[in-house]
Amino acid sequence: MSNKRILIVEDELSIAELERDYLEINDFDVVIETNGREGLETALKETFDLYILDVMLPDVDGFEICRSIREVKNTPVIMVTARKDDIDKIRGLGLGADDYVTKPFSPSELIARVKAHLARYDRLVSSQPENDIIEIRGLKIDKTARRVFINGEEKQFTTKEFDLLTFLAANPNHVYSKEELFREIWNMDSIGDIATVTVHIKKIREKIEFNTSKPQYIETIWGVGYRFKV
Secondary structure, three states, X not given: OOOOEEEEEOOOHHHHHHHHHHHHHOOOEEEEEOOHHHXXXXXXXXXXXXXXXXXXXXXXXXHHHHHHHHHHOOOOEEEEEOOOOHHHHHHHHHOOOOEEEEOOOOHHXXXXXXXXXXXXXXXXXXXXXOOOEEEEOOEEEXXXXXXXXXXXXXXXXXXXXXXXXHHHHHOOOOEEOXXXXXXXXXXXXXXXXXXXXXXXXXXXXXXXXXXXXXXXXEEEEOOOEEEEOO
């Protein structure tokens, strides 16, 4: 089986090369682009198993690249930045990024995140049961095709949005904490940020709820977590 291919879009060549060296030691095939526009073209033209995107890039920033990838692919995306503002993290996750790493970071941490996201993605795409459909009050989730419909209209979901919605809908009326959902969907206990859960719940509600301030599907149980109401 061929090695996993990873695209690094990073304008600081020394950082990109360090990331590449550690990834290659771990048997990944790596392509580097140091310009945002060229990185976007490569991302959309070629096939990769994971993307590592710097936020601040010449011509086209990492947010725009992430947005464009998410329009056509569910492949895992890890955003990298030197900025520590929460608003950047929320924006990246809201655009469909699976993870967010702040510089400086240890190469071993990056490798751990890459492996975790790839393993999770592989399990999800390879273990979907056939003809497995969830239908609840106008919401239809086709787990095999990984498609979601609201009253017959298809809605586009990122990988993690789909996984989170499907998990909650498959376990209705059970209250899950953010920590439990993070472990279940992101499969990481010690790395990551559980704020990711809140961001993804918000994006899911925007797509399936008629009124996000009065959700009929995913309820917030204050001080505890979230519940899919049936």
